[in-house]
Amino acid sequence: MDRPALETGPLTPAEIRADLTRSGLNLIGQALSIFDADLRLAVANRQYQAMFDLPEALTLPGASFEDTIRFLVLRGEYGPQNDPEAAVALRVAQARTFQPHYFERQRADGRWITVEGAPLTQGGWVTVYTDITDAKQQEALLRARSEELSEQVLLNAERLAAANRQLAATNAALSEAQRILTRTEARTRQVTEMVPAHIAHMDGQFRYTFSNRRLPSIFPGAAGQIVGLTLEQALGPATCATLQPYMARALSGDPQVFEITHPTSGRRIRIALTPDREGQGAYILSTDVSAEVQAREALVHAGKRSLAAQLTSGMAHDFGNLLTIILGLQARLASRIEAGELPAAASEDVQATLAAARRGAALLDRLARISAPREPSLEPTDLGALLADLATLSRPSLSEGVTLDLQVQPWPPALLLDPGALQDSLLNLILNANAAIRPPGRITLSAARSGDWLELVVRDTGPGFSPEALTRATEPFFTTKKGQGSGLGLAMVYDLTKLVDGTLRLENHPGGAQVTLRLPWRPVARQMVLLVEDDDLIRAQVRDMLTGLGHAVIEAASLSEARALADLPGLTVILSDIQLGDGLGLDLDAPLPVILMTSLPPGAPLRARAAGPVLTKPFTAARLAATLAEAR
Incomplete structure (x- = not known):
């Protein structure tokens, strides 16, 4: 058990710690042994060898428990045995169950010992042997010299002493179990806090009973310490109203997996609820899947855009040639009308044809924009000036009785934006809103910082988006204008927004429709x-x-x-x-x-x-x- 005498050289830190451990164990008055899960000796002190008079080979690390028991059985440690091998097999089988145990037994030499064993979380068990011969002799002496005491008092005293010893062993086992449980709980909490998701448990009253403290990383602005808080206290009334129906179904025993959009941050969050059938609650796993959803939407949208490009690229060249011919012929007709060769009444038809042809040319240009790859052109931009110019540009195009209001916060000197794309997108949204409004009406364009985002919102007092438009409005060629629109406006806005790592959200508010653009907040720092x-x-x-x-x-x-x-x-x-x-x-x-x-x-x-x-x-x-x- 000690370091071999022939070994030379300085001790390593591990060897020093091992020596300290052995020295400490040797100072303990009781005998101690620790066997691993394979029933091999891991640690033993000198008292263990001395108490059972074991040979050196059975006290070294790696010694077999079965060999040790066989040595003791054959020596008579457990009294006469009709079948020694069966006695060995029985004790080995009991040891493999790793059950906590305490008992007192008298050895073959007449001495009494207590045997106290406790399993280890790593496998195996530790056993402490205590010689209680003196205590037993004191009990016998007390009995012999106390004729005045009743037999019942003596029996109770003996039972109390034995119970005290067993209670001490039980307390030691409980203390070790509590230590292991505390360490396991700490390790479990450390692991869960490293997971990039929020893991929690909620009881039947919608109150958190456990949290890995990752809620703010999934729901920005939420409280960090939420154990004891209700769902509404932790996430606010709006998010609570969204989650509560799902939670109620989970509490009734129905597992739930769903996605929501966090109203304040715009993040897309996937939530899985698993009923806790024993605790009358539910386990919660919340993960931020914004990047996954954006990638999925971008892939679907890219597929539709690719289809649009395939459908249009083949005919765009011929259509462009036809428009060129039509425009040329109409220009010749217009000149003949001016010269008096044709009646003046034909002028209106010529102008209408010219307008239709020009509209076709503009449509071709927009098809080219949506089907061709485009690089963002980020540059320092005065957002306030850009929005003021946009208002000046768009107001003359609004219907009579429709007004445009700007609600703009003060800005840093410059933000990193694609000004052309942003102005095109906002102009498109304003003109769409104008087309949806029945005068009189109002369009509001607001700009504000929201965390790490620049949030631009276009709201109108129109009828709002139809359910179909809310799900399909960004698809190429989808339109609700009954033949008057190309169906490319919102598709273009979607593409331009995604190009600069932004998001687009369509929704209805109590007074009409609302479109929200979120662009990364990139203030320009002069470097x-x-x-x-x-x-x-x-x-x-x-x-x-x-x-x-x-x-x-x-x-x-x-x-x-x-x-x-x-x-x-x-x-x-x-x-x-x-x-x-x-x-x-x-x-x-x-x-x-x-x-x-x-x-x-x-x-x-x-x-x-x-x-x-x-x-x-x-x-x-x-x-x-x-x-x-x-x-x-």
């Missing part, structure tokens, strides 16, 4: 960029992109030059090529964010070494702007 690129042409192109985005630029044509400039006061970020003429941009050591550029494909060894963001050449100004915004 001083150290641009490191050894190719003069590429460096000039990237410099123009940076200055166009409003940033100040300091240029370096080599790694050594960049290192000399990296500590300039005012620098906020370094933008460097990975492979430079005199070294690698990867080796730039500066206390600043470093963005790398490369033409190497993803997965290339050099690229894989990058600790920060990597831009793939060639890149657009929009991609550069987004990367700079994320690197701050």
Whole structure:
């Protein structure tokens, strides 16, 4: 059990701890043994060997429990045995059940011991043997010298002593069980708190009895400590009203899996409710599936858009030629009317034909926009000025009696937006709202920050969306204007919004329809960029992109030059090529964010070494702007 004497060299930390453990066990007055799940000795102290006079081989780690029992049985430890092997097999079978036990027995040499065993969570068990011979002798002496005491008093005293010993053993087992339970509960809580989902339990009164404290990460703005709170107290009246019917069905024993949109954050959340049939409650698993839903919607929408492109691309060229011919012929007819060769009454027909042809040309242009790939064009934008210009542009097109109100908060000097796409989208929504309103009416365009989002809302006082429109309005060619619309407006708005990582939500409010655009909140921070690129042409192109985005630029044509400039006061970020003429941009050591550029494909060894963001050449100004915004 001790370190072999022949072993030399300094002790390792593990060996030192093992020696300390053995020393501590050897100081215990009782004998102690620990066997593992395979019934092999793991630990024993010297008192264990001394109490049972065991050979050295049976006290070393790995000794077999069966061999130890056989040695004791054959020596007579358990008294005469008609079938020693059966006695050994019986005790081995009992040991394999790993049940807690306590008993007192008299050994063959006449001494009394208590045997107290407790199973271990890792498998196996620990047993403590205590010599109680002196206590038994004291009891016998008391009986012999206390003739005055009644037999019943003596019996009760003996029973009380035995009960006290058994109670002490039981208390020790309970303490160990409580320690294990506490440690297991702590480990379980630690694991559940690492899961990127909210796990909870709710009782029959809609009150939380357990939570892994991840609720705020799924429902932004919710309380963190919710145990003891009701559903309404934790999530608010609006979300509670949505969840309560599902929860009621789960409490009645019907499992539920559903998705909701969180009203304040716009997140899509999937919730699974599992009835707790024993506890009269329900287990709750809530996960944020916004990215999954957006990807699913984008895939479906992309499929429909691809179908639209396939349907139109084949005929677009011929249709364009036909429109060109029609426009040319109508122009000739108009000139002949002006010359008096044709009656003036035909002028209205000619103008109507021209208008229809021009409308067809505009439709072709919109089809091209929705079917062709498009890159976002993010740039610093004064949102207040953009919305004011939009109002000026759209008001003359509104029906008489329809007004447009702007509700705009003060903004930072600039936000990173695609101004052309945003203005097109909002104009489309305003004109759609105008078409739905019966004058007099009102259209409201509001803009506000909502957490990490810029939220733009277009509301009208019209009849609202039909149930079909709420589910199909963003499909190409879907329209409710009965032949007057192309069905491409909201599809275009959807595409432009998704292109800049935004979301689009259609809904009805008590007074009409409402469309909400959520765009990432990207305030433009004017930065001083150290641009490191050894190719003069590429460096000039990237410099123009940076200055166009409003940033100040300091240029370096080599790694050594960049290192000399990296500590300039005012620098906020370094933008460097990975492979430079005199070294690698990867080796730039500066206390600043470093963005790398490369033409190497993803997965290339050099690229894989990058600790920060990597831009793939060639890149657009929009991609550069987004990367700079994320690197701050």
